[in-house]
Amino acid sequence: MATEGQFEYESILCVKPEVNVYRIPPRASNRAIRAADWKLDAPDWTGRMRVTARGKVAFVKLEDKISGELFAQAPVEEYPGIAVETVSDSSRYFVLRIQDDNGRSAFIGIGFGDRGDAFDFNVALQDHFKWVKQENEFSKQAQAPDTTPKLDLGFKEGQTITLNIGQSKKKDRSRPQSSGGLGLLPPPPGGKLAPPPSSRSTNHNTQSSVGGNDTGCLLDLDSSNSNSVAPSNPTSTSASTASSDLWGDFDSVSSK
Secondary structure: OOOOOOOOOEEEEEEEEEEEEEOOOOOOOOOOOOHHHOOOOOOOEEEEEEEEEEOOEEEEEEEOOOOOOEEEEEEEOOOOOOOEEEOOOOOOEEEEEEEOOOOOEEEEEEEOOOHHHHHHHHHHHHHHHHHHHHHHHHHHHHHOOOOOOOOOOOOOOOOOOOOOOOHHHHHHHOOOOOOOOOOOOOOOOOOOOOOOOOHHHHHHHHHHHHHHHHHHHHHHHHHHHHHHHOOHHHHHHHHHHHHHHHHHHHHHHHHO
């Protein structure tokens, strides 16, 4: 039977075209590893490095530049850890624990000519195991029962609720309104409140102005009539004067 993980998709995390491999001396004590102890000017092998991930395990693979044949690989289950270690005197060199198909392991040194390649290699492993940590936390939360008390918002048996819907309308009706539909302004200090304008006062003013025009027309007619009658007054006056003169003459004759 195929073991779990053989059917998982293998993703590529990082690829570097050139990496140097060194044989490192065995550790004499627990002191930090120094790249200065290696023969840095004479690497034992030079090839390509590919960092892949299958499931939660990362693999550092050393391959031939031309044929792509696998030279060695290091399975990494945690980082930082024993599978990939940094050195104390440089950021471009690391120690790998490689394994073969039979489970045998050995420690070798690898180094990059460019500091940026070493940085990319380090970040690729950090990002992968950060994702692994998050996946482990999510799985624990899914398996752990939810012990937090839940809020019950349902109605209990026999429980009722009362809604007062008409209160807002009553408050609106209680507000005073003017007859003309306009709001009243506060009176000026020390003065009287002027009556609000209405349609009646406007009609009254219109009618009064119309009546004034009619009255003016009538007055014009009277004045024209008086002017037309005025020339007849001298004739009547002269007639009365003549009659008085006749009577005066008659009186004078009779007195004689």
